[in-house]
Every structure is written in structure tokens, then in C-alpha cells.
Amino acid sequence: MSFNMNNFRLDGKIALVTGAAHGIGQAMASGLAHAGATIVFNDIRQEMVDKGMQAYAAEGINARGYVCDVTDEAAVDQFIKRVRDEVGIIDILVNNAGLIKRMPMLDMSPDDFRQVVDINLNGPFIVSKAVIPGMIEKGHGKIINICSMMSELGRETIAGYAASKGGLKMLTKNVCAEFGSANIQCNGIGPGYIATPQTAPLREPQADGSPNPMNTLIMSKTPANRWGTPDDLKGAAVFLASDASNFVNVHILYVDGGMLSYFGRPQ
Ligand code: NAP
Ligand code: GCO
Numbered sequence: 001m002s003f004n005m006n007n008f009r010l011d012g013k014i015a016l017v018t019g020a021a022h023g024i025g026q027a028m029a030s031g032l033a034h035a036g037a038t039i040v041f042n043d044i045r046q047e048m049v050d051k052g053m054q055a056y057a058a059e060g061i062n063a064r065g066y067v068c069d070v071t072d073e074a075a076v077d078q079f080i081k082r083v084r085d086e087v088g089i090i091d092i093l094v095n096n097a098g099l100i101k102r103m104p105m106l107d108m109s110p111d112d113f114r115q116v117v118d119i120n121l122n123g124p125f126i127v128s129k130a131v132i133p134g135m136i137e138k139g140h141g142k143i144i145n146i147c148s149m150m151s152e153l154g155r156e157t158i159a160g161y162a163a164s165k166g167g168l169k170m171l172t173k174n175v176c177a178e179f180g181s182a183n184i185q186c187n188g189i190g191p192g193y194i195a196t197p198q199t200a201p202l203r204e205p206q207a208d209g210s211p212n213p214m215n216t217l218i219m220s221k222t223p224a225n226r227w228g229t230p231d232d233l234k235g236a237a238v239f240l241a242s243d244a245s246n247f248v249n250v251h252i253l254y255v256d257g258g259m260l261s262y263f264g265r266p267q
Contacts, residue, residue: 008035008238010032010092011035014038014089014092015032015039015040016092016094018096019042022052023196024196026055027230028237030061031235039061039062040065042067052065066082070126071123076127084134089134089135090134090135091138092141092143093143095128095168097119099116099119099161101158101160101161104156128171141185142184142185142240145189146188147188149259150162151165151188152190189233190252190254192260226257
């Protein structure tokens with residue numbers, strides 16, 4: 001039985017990547033675009049949407065950007081209807097939009113906790129609910145939830161984030177349970193420590209110029225002995241968005257340089 005490399009192509013497919021004005025979302029969207037997909041993305045601020053459009057255009061990608069808060073169900077429903085009218089029915093959804101708040105749990109207010117869970121878990125629920133009917137209508141769909149190593153691990157100061165990413169792993173399992181028979185594959189990508197603005201505080205040197213202890217720890221616990229880059233996630237996104245993964249369901253593909261499975265080395 002021969003294998004056709006076109007199974008990795010996304011020509012004719014419409015991909016929505018939430019929160020993809022920059023960072024990991026933009027990199028994955030770029031990969032999907034270079035595999036042939038038409039890219040739609042959103043952000044909460046028009047200025048960020050505009051910056052994202054410029055960045056995509058600089059890559060020769062004709063993306064469509066919209067302002068939409070993934071936690072606002074009415075706004076999301078209107079957004080998805082507008083995309084259907086202006087671009088078409090979404091084939092691929094990447095739930096990427098996210099937020100982290102780092103503070104000791106006893107200093108974290110319930111509102112802080114709720115805000116992180118709202119964006120990282122309620123958001124993917126709301127957007128998936130809005131997109132799945134179109135996927136059912138089309139007879140296929142791909143949903144990729146951007147989880148985290150904190151879908152598996154706890155770490156001090158990120159209670160809301162870890163709880164939300166653990167929940168997102170379980171939402172991934174549930175979407176698969178409910179819609180696998182509709183030919184919708186729902187998987188996750190679990191990035192390791194990736195160099196984006198979100199993790200910049202973990203790399204910044206200390207006031208005395210000495211290395212950030214978190215940076216030292218991350219290096220000691222990553223077999224690849226480097227930070228990941230957003231580009232490291234492109235291949236995983238293309239694979240899980242393509243026909244090459246049509247029998248892959250509820251797989252959280254960790255792109256972490258091996259960190260989750262490594263004891264660590266002395267620094
Ligand atoms: P980022 O730079 O903070 O990007 C997150 C994006 O989500 C931003 O563009 C942000 O918009 C957008 N966003 C936030 N709240 C939103 C909302 N309510 N509605 C719509 N968009 C919203 O983070 P990143 O490092 O690229 O991470 C992207 C995803 O990967 C997140 O889910 C994150 O948890 C996950 N992740 C990151 C790492 C890492 O090491 N960086 C590792 C594992 C998982 P604004 O810029 O306008 O605020
Ligand atoms: C942190 C980091 C991590 C990464 C990522 C790891 O403060 O520990 O931000 O949470 O963002 O989630 O997979």
C-alpha cells in the first residue's frame with residue numbers, strides 16, 4: 001500500500017487559529033498556510049490583529065484577521081457566522097489563545113484563577129461548540145487544543161494555568177468521545193518551554209546579572225538542552241491538521257525536547 005505525501009497537504013482547507021496574532025499561534029498558522037490552508041485568526045485587540053495581518057502578509061500569507069474574545073459566546077457565534085459568510089466553513093480549529101498568571105496560590109484571587117480558566121478552558125469549549133456544527137455538516141473536522149506540559153505537571157505559582165491546561169486535556173478526550181463518529185479528530189499539542197513573550201520572564205537575568213534560576217532549571221531538565229522556538233511546533237500542527245492523522249484521536253503530542261520524560265542533569 002503506497003503512501004501519498006499529499007496526505008500532509010491542507011489545500012482547500014480553512015483553518016482558524018485563535019489568538020494567532022503572534023507567538024506560537026502565528027507560527028502554527030504559518031505552517032498550516034505553507035501546507036496549503038487558508039488562515040483565519042482572531043485576537044482581542046484590533047491593534048494586535050493589524051500587527052498579525054502585517055506579519056502574515058510579510059510571509060506572503062493572505063490571512064483573515066478578526067477581533068474576537070474567545071470567552072464571549074455571543075461574540076464567538078457572530079465571529080464564526082461571519083467567517084462562514086466571508087471565507088467558508090472551518091475545517092481545522094486550533095484552540096491556541098491563552099493566558100498565564102504567575103503568583104503564589106495564596107496570593108491568587110478567585111478572579112485571577114477564573115480569568116485564566118476562562119480563557120484557557122472555557123474559550124476552547126465555546127469556540128469548539130461554535131465550529132463543530134459546520135464540521136459535522138462538511139463530514140470532517142480537525143480540532144487541535146494547545147495544551148501544555150502543565151496538562152501533566154504542577155509547578156508553584158501557576159495554579160490557574162495548570163488547572164486549565166489539565167482540564168483542556170480532558171476536554172480533548174470528551175470532544176473525541178462525542179464527535180469521533182462524525183469524523184472529527186480532536187487532539188492536543190503540548191509545547192514545552194518555548195521562547196515567546198509569555199515565557200520571557202523565565203529567561204530574564206536576575207538584577208545582579210546572574211542567570212534566572214528558572215532558565216537554569218529548564219536547561220537542566222530538557223534533553224535537547226535548549227528552549228523551543230515557535231517554529232518547532234509547525235510540523236506537529238500540520239500533521240494533526242492533515243489527513244495523515246485521520247486515525248489519530250485524543251493524542252496529546254508533546255513538543256518539549258523530551259522534558260516530560262527526563263530526570264534532568266546537574267548544572
Ligand atoms: P502569548 O504570546 O501570550 O499568546 C497568546 C495569545 O492569545 C495572544 O495573542 C493573546 O492576545 C491571545 N489571547 C489572550 N486572551 C484572549 C482572548 N480572550 N481571546 C482571544 N485571544 C486571546 O502565548 P504563547 O506563548 O504564544 O502561547 C500560545 C499558547 O500556547 C497558549 O495557549 C499557551 O498557554 C500555550 N503554551 C505556551 C508555551 C510557551 O512556552 N510559550 C508552552 C506551552 C503551552 P494579546 O496578545 O492581545 O493579549
Ligand atoms: C511556566 C511556563 C510554562 C510554559 C508551558 C510549559 O511558567 O512554567 O510558562 O507553563 O508556558 O506551559 O509547557
